[in-house]
Amino acid sequence: xxxxxxPESRPQISEVSPPAAIPGGEFRIRGKGLAGAxxxxxxxxxxxxxxxxxxxxxxxxxxPEGVSRGELVLGKDQDTAWTCxxxxxxAEGMHPVSNPVIDKLGNIYTTFSGSAGQKTAVSIYKLDQSxxxxxxxxxxxxxxxxxxxxxxxxxxxxxxxxxxxxxxSSGNTSTYVEGMGVATGxxxxxxxxxxxxxxxxxxxKISRERQIYVFATLEASIAAYxxxxxxxxxxxxxxxxxxxxxxxxxxxxxxxxxxxxxxxGRPQGMAFDVQGNLYVAAxxxxxxxxxxxxxxxxxxxxxxxxxxxxxxxxxxxxxxVATNNSLFKVDARIEGWPVP
Numbered sequence: 001x002x003x004x005x006x007p008e009s010r011p012q013i014s015e016v017s018p019p020a021a022i023p024g025g026e027f028r029i030r031g032k033g034l035a036g037a038x039x040x041x042x043x044x045x046x047x048x049x050x051x052x053x054x055x056x057x058x059x060x061x062x063x064p065e066g067v068s069r070g071e072l073v074l075g076k077d078q079d080t081a082w083t084c085x086x087x088x089x090x091a092e093g094m095h096p097v098s099n100p101v102i103d104k105l106g107n108i109y110t111t112f113s114g115s116a117g118q119k120t121a122v123s124i125y126k127l128d129q130s131x132x133x134x135x136x137x138x139x140x141x142x143x144x145x146x147x148x149x150x151x152x153x154x155x156x157x158x159x160x161x162x163x164x165x166x167x168x169s170s171g172n173t174s175t176y177v178e179g180m181g182v183a184t185g186x187x188x189x190x191x192x193x194x195x196x197x198x199x200x201x202x203x204x205k206i207s208r209e210r211q212i213y214v215f216a217t218l219e220a221s222i223a224a225y226x227x228x229x230x231x232x233x234x235x236x237x238x239x240x241x242x243x244x245x246x247x248x249x250x251x252x253x254x255x256x257x258x259x260x261x262x263x264x265g266r267p268q269g270m271a272f273d274v275q276g277n278l279y280v281a282a283x284x285x286x287x288x289x290x291x292x293x294x295x296x297x298x299x300x301x302x303x304x305x306x307x308x309x310x311x312x313x314x315x316x317x318x319x320x321v322a323t324n325n326s327l328f329k330v331d332a333r334i335e336g337w338p339v340p
Contacts, residue, residue, distance in 0.1 A: 018289065018301040021063045022087035022321055022328045025289060025304030026052060027072065029059045034074065044086065045069035063304075087305065087321055087328030090131045095120075096322040098145040098185060098226055099269035099310035101339070103152050105129070106315050109136070110327060111143040117160065118142070124156060124167065127327070136171040144224065147186045147194070150340055157183040157196060159224070164196060164206075177206050184224035187235070188340040195235060197225025203237065203251065216255045226310070228270040230278065231337050232295075236260065238267035238280055248280060248293070261293050269310020269322065272337035279319075281308040290321065303330065312336070 015030040033056055034040060040054040042061045045068065052060040059074065063086060070086040091110070100110040108127040114120040123140035125133045137143070142160035149155065154167040155176060162180045165173040181198030188194055194206040195215060203225065205215035218225070221239030228236045234250040247262040248270070265283030272278055276295040284291045284301050290311055292302035307323040313336020314320055314329075321328045 016082065018304050020085035020087065020303040020319075020330050020332055021289070022303065022305035022308075022323070022330070023063050023065045023067060023089070024306040025063050026287075027061050027063070027084065027304065029061065029074070030057060032056060034059045040074055043073050044084075045071060085303075085330055085332050087303070087319075087330040089326055090320075090329045091125070091127060091133045091327040092325060094125065094133075094322075094325055094327065096309055096324070096327075097224065098322075099271065100312045100320050100322050100327060101146045101148055101154070102312050102314050102320060103148060103154075104315065108312075108314075108320055108327070109146050109154060110322060111146065111156070113143050114141075116142065124154075124171075131329075137167055137173060138171070140165060140173055144184050145186045145197075145226070147188055148339065149188050149194075150190075150192050155186060155194070157186045159184055159199070162198075164194065177210055177212065179212070180204055184221075185227035185237070187227040187229055189229055189235075190340060192340070195227055197227050197237065197239070199224050199239065203227070203235070216251045216257050218249060218257060223266075224268070226267070226269050228272060228278075229340070230272050231274070231276050234260075236270055236278065238264075238270055238282070240266040240268065244283075246282075248278070261297050261299060263299065264291060267291075268308075271311050271313055271339075273313065274335045274337055276337075279311060281310055290319075303332075312339075 035056045042049040050062045070084040073081045095112045097113045122135040123143040124137035126136040144157045144159045163178045166176040185197035196204045199221040201220045203216045205213045225239045237249045250260040267282040270280045278293040290303040293299045310322045319330040319332045
């Protein structure tokens with residue numbers, strides 16, 4: 001968030017966080033003289049924005065629905081304005097429960113998972129480069145997590161039947177592997193081995209010859225395992241439990257598990273950038289959104305917003321953020337680590 005220079009503006013800004021938000025998220029502005037003589041007001045473009053807290057030293061502004069401009073204005077006559085990274089809604093009426101995935105052409109895939117045992121009209125949607133959502137798969141129960149292999153073929157897990165399905169470009173499905181328990185997160189490594197998280201406590205490794213191995217065991221999750229490979233070659237696993245102080249674990253090539261970071265609320269989908277920073281949908285110190293964790297394990301809120309379940313980086317360096325019913329595009333100018 002960059003301050004627009006205005007020598008006549010009274011407020012003195014010392015800190016603004018986080019760098020980005022989607023509607024329902026909040027920006028925290030710290031400084032001096034922020035309130036002026038009256039209760040502070042805020043807007044994004046022409047849309048008024050609720051001020052949650054307003055004082056001379058701290059203003060918390062909530063991003064309203066329908067924002068299409070990332071210019072935050074405090075007060076009247078645009079005497080104080082900042083350029084913000086705001087997520088613009090690109091799809092609604094979805095039900096993802098994990099990361100979307102994006103192929104090399106920029107096509108976006110996401111799910112309508114439904115409640116346990118619910119047969120939905122559409123299981124997987126595809127958004128092409130014009131960001132038009134079209135049904136791709138219609139016959140898969142409780143579509144859960146998505147992954148692409150090195151050839152760009154799409155795969156989807158089902159927590160309903162414990163299978164992982166291969167999806168053709170026309171949307172036809174075939175069983176790739178079965179018997180994966182409560183199959184949730186899936187990801188491929190650089191050798192095209194598939195890793196599947198069974199939320200009851202197992203991470204499976206499936207070779208290209210479809211041989212199945214128990215790769216690692218973890219504490220069971222109440223919802224799902226979410227998987228991501230980092231630039232360091234470790235497999236990272238998140239899985240919300242009943243604790244409000246959950247961890248992201250990482251697993252080496254031999255299946256040894258260690259705690260990478262502890263202190264998140266309901267960590268879910270994850271992605272890496274090329275600098276090795278981990279982005280995870282979670283709460284940090286009671287603030288919900290996307291948390292960025294550096295390789296040396298320092299955590300900060302990167303994006304504020306409610307009900308976020310996952311994210312993915314696009315070839316155009318945008319972040320596609322998935323909530324439990326929508327997708328948002330944030331032009332964050334971040335290069336993601338290639339998957340796979």
